[in-house]
Amino acid sequence: MRELWASRGSSDAQLHGLSPIKPPAGTMEIELQSLDMRYETLRSRETKKERQLLGSLSQVGQLVPVIVVAGENNGLWILLDGYKRVRVLSILKQDTVHAMQWELPEADALLLERVMR
DSSP, X not given: OHHHHHHHHTHHHXXXXXXXXXXXXTOEEEEGGGEEOTTGGGSOOOHHHHHHHHXXXXXXXXXXXXXXXXXXXXXXXXXXXXXXXXXXXXXXXXXXXXXXXXXXXXXXXXHHHHHHO
8 A cells, every 4th residue: 555655656756766755653544524723824835845745746856744633532643843844745636644653642742743853
């Protein structure tokens, strides 16, 4: 399944003679529809950066995983970091995203993510 994502996510890369990107070690693959994006409105949108990211993701695929924590009741993954990547992957008609799960309560993970910025 991961190889399938890598080949779908990097079809342009293959056309340019680049090899498919493999998911980073320690990550999992999550469907975009399984993400709870409750903190999206707290993030800024920069059109120029998203255009640059669109070019990069379409050429070489996703290199950096998004950060998630498990949701409490709804079975969704709460997205903490990677909102631009998720928006761009959605534009590129991707169904999945590489993600790294933090094994922390949501509040602690939010504080840690803020400190790491």
